[in-house]
Amino acid sequence: MMENKGQKRELKGVVVSNSMLNTVRVRVDTAHAHPVYRKVVNRKKIFFAHTLKELSVGEKVVIRESKPYSKNVKWIVINNK
Numbered sequence: 001m002m003e004n005k006g007q008k009r010e011l012k013g014v015v016v017s018n019s020m021l022n023t024v025r026v027r028v029d030t031a032h033a034h035p036v037y038r039k040v041v042n043r044k045k046i047f048f049a050h051t052l053k054e055l056s057v058g059e060k061v062v063i064r065e066s067k068p069y070s071k072n073v074k075w076i077v078i079n080n081k
Helices: none
Strands: 010-020 023-033 040-050 060-065 073-080
Touching: 010 040, 023 060, 023 073, 040 060
Parallel strands: 040 073
Antiparallel strands: 010 023, 010 060, 023 040, 060 073
């Protein structure tokens, strides 16, 4: 049941590091309800994203899945807000 075949995921996050060449680290925060207790649990995950722009720490960006650029870099920055 692949409804999103051909669609690539897009996530919103915040740049937490820009010390690498053409790569930034983006933290994506998500909130979901615990399956038993129904308490809202906040999760965060770090993604490595390719970019040619000069982004500073704290900027909000949108990243999209892409071809692998290296072992860890499998996302690309599509725009910053």
